[in-house]
Amino acid sequence: MQLLFLGTGAGMPSKQRNTTATVLKLLDERGTFWMFDCGEATQHQILHTTLKPRKLEKLFITHLHGDHIYGLPGLLGSRSFLGGDEPLTIYGPVGIKAWIELTLATSKTHIKYELNIIEIEEGTIFEDDQFIVEAKLLEHVIPCFGYKVMQKPLPPELLIEKTDAFGVPRGPLLRQLKEGHDVELADGRIVKSFEVTGKPKEGFQVTILGDTKFCKNSILLSKGSDIVVHEGTFDLETAELAGLYGHSTIVDAANVCKEADAKHLIVNHISARFMPSDIKEMITQVAHYDFPIYIAHDFTEYDWANGQLRKIPSE
Ligand SMILES: [Zn+2]
Numbered sequence: 001m002q003l004l005f006l007g008t009g010a011g012m013p014s015k016q017r018n019t020t021a022t023v024l025k026l027l028d029e030r031g032t033f034w035m036f037d038c039g040e041a042t043q044h045q046i047l048h049t050t051l052k053p054r055k056l057e058k059l060f061i062t063h064l065h066g067d068h069i070y071g072l073p074g075l076l077g078s079r080s081f082l083g084g085d086e087p088l089t090i091y092g093p094v095g096i097k098a099w100i101e102l103t104l105a106t107s108k109t110h111i112k113y114e115l116n117i118i119e120i121e122e123g124t125i126f127e128d129d130q131f132i133v134e135a136k137l138l139e140h141v142i143p144c145f146g147y148k149v150m151q152k153p154l155p156p157e158l159l160i161e162k163t164d165a166f167g168v169p170r171g172p173l174l175r176q177l178k179e180g181h182d183v184e185l186a187d188g189r190i191v192k193s194f195e196v197t198g199k200p201k202e203g204f205q206v207t208i209l210g211d212t213k214f215c216k217n218s219i220l221l222s223k224g225s226d227i228v229v230h231e232g233t234f235d236l237e238t239a240e241l242a243g244l245y246g247h248s249t250i251v252d253a254a255n256v257c258k259e260a261d262a263k264h265l266i267v268n269h270i271s272a273r274f275m276p277s278d279i280k281e282m283i284t285q286v287a288h289y290d291f292p293i294y295i296a297h298d299f300t301e302y303d304w305a306n307g308q309l310r311k312i313p314s315e
């Protein structure tokens with residue numbers, strides 16, 4: 001799994017930061033990617049990456065402010081134009097369906113793939129054999145959701161030296177053992193799955209929050225997450241503005257993570273008022289927390305493997 005930040009700005013684009021779009025790359029896990037929010041010009045940002053719009057499988061919209069949705073119609077149209085024919089599902093608050101449908105109809109944008117738009121409520125909004133996605137309402141100036149993606153435990157590794165020791169022949173029995181079933185050998189002996197497999201591997205948990213002030217639901221949703229992506233529109237000096245506009249400071253974001261016992265924090269949705277030198281100052285305000293904290297920039301990408309988060313060096 002990788003997290004790729006296509007846009008990390010707040011409100012409107014600046015030369016440094018486009019508006020919000022965050023990609024959860026699941027190419028190894030399911031051959032697709034998921035996206036959280038789709039600010040204006042997200043499809044332009046995609047052009048600078050290796051992402052293929054047809055591999056976009058799910059789009060989660062946190063709320064209906066323009067800096068989170070204005071990139072949708074263009075991306076949906078291009079995905080069709082580029083030959084994407086796999087279904088796409090969009091999740092978001094009430095109003096998202098009418099807005100998308102009206103925009104596509106008015107602009108005569110014909111989409112050749114199956115487009116499902118699901119207006120969500122709090123709770124489990126998606127589950128299959130690999131993943132569960134949960135949503136909770138945050139505290140912003142309009143209804144705004146946070147999403148938690150939980151990967152289910154991965155099947156344990158089959159230990160071939162053990163199956164050999166039991167005399168299990170190579171073939172379909174090995175697969176049954178790997179999938180957790182006990183098998184009977186030709187001579188009547190029973191081999192139990194747990195005797196020849198390793199420990200099941202825990203899946204990852206990533207919480208991606210929308211615009212919000214410091215709130216209880218952010219903490220509840222982030223509980224135990226490996227990675228939390230939290231907005232940090234403001235810093236300590238501009239904390240008053242955060243309160244006024246339903247946003248957070250980087251310190252609020254760090255406090256959510258701390259209360260939630262989350263392992264890593266990535267801060268996005270940074271106000272255009274902050275210049276690169278201010279960003280260095282911003283990170284010092286959270287230097288004393290005992291978990292890693294990163295401020296994402298456009299196109300920064302993080303890789304999650306074996307319980308470790310690593311920033312992928314940019315070229
Ligand atoms: Zn915003």
Ligand SMILES: [Zn+2]
Binds near residue numbers: 063065140211
């Ligand atoms: Zn907003």
